Amino acid sequence: MSMTNGFPGGPLAAIAARTALVLETNNLRGGDAARVVGSLKRLVAELTQQTVPLPQLGQWIITHDGLPVEARNALTALAGRSIDFSEIDANTNYYEAKNAGFASVDAERCDYVVFADADCRPERDWLAQLLTPFTQTGPAAPVAVAGRTSYAASVFGVALTAIDFMYFPSELAPGATRNFYANNVAFRRDLFARYRYQPLTGVYRGHCQVLGLKLRSAGVPVQYVSAAHTEHRIPDSRRETLKLRWLRGEDTVGLTPFLVNTHLPPGWRWLGRSGPLGPFCVLAVRLGCSLRALNHQDLPRLGPLRYLAALCLTIAISAVDTLGALARGSGLSTARRDLEALSYHKPSAEQP
16 A cells, blocks of 8 residues: 555545545635634644545645635745635625635536534545545445534534434435535535535525425435534634524525425425415424434434523524514515625634
8 A cells, every 4th residue: 555645545545636625715705804814724733634645636726715825825835735725706605715716626626525614614635535435336435425513522513413413314315415515515516516506596505405496306315424523613703603694594485385396295385375474384393403413414403401591592592583584584684695704714612
């Protein structure tokens, strides 16, 4: 078995050499240029500790809103490898940025693409865990792999995770998931080229859920690897955390027609056009699933008092989401949301 810079050769090394890592930075827009560069430097420094060395990847692409040349050079030196910087403009939303990064993937070099976010902090073996399933061969070899995303392991973080990052088993294959999140997923390049993220009017975050539904309808399983774990940051302030909840609630309005058309018989499709009623029903079902997810789904096991606190927080957070959904469904909130920017710059120890 060959070794390159201490990394063993073999199937995983071969996959890594044909993989492009796409890192979008839209979630860092809520801050000045110095904070953006500082956040990116911290992340790149952490990524250099991956058990799959960054130089082993076929390509690394970072989307940005106009990073100075000096900052790009500093990030490249810190990474110890070349980085392709893909510039976007202020009207490019989160999912459009991922599509733009994908458009820069060199099809001659890369057969796989990994999507990550600049506001997430992956475990050291995240890349290895996410790419290992692609070493399988034969008809059952996966074409899409989803890792596990969570917030911090605090009681508040556990409650948020039970709401925002649930996973539902898929009937398409053993170990498959019906849904995934765009901050922690990998595809065969040709598969993503066929589907990509499609526009959704008025939706802040949710396009990946719709893509998951489309893949399921097309009979394409997404393998779930819980060990491929990344921690999503919480916004820097309580005010922004509250705003995030409102936006998540509003998203339910845009997602409800897709969920209703996928999961309910034709006679119930009217719920997707029912104003606030359909989203309210979706959130009620989601709350039940979130409460059941506590102490399950790879979440930390909580003792009785912490479990009770997490349960109460889950209900309270869901109530705020519901207010956002009702406002949007009733036509009280009509602003374009996909370009909203929150701040994710504080180190984890300083977050609320």
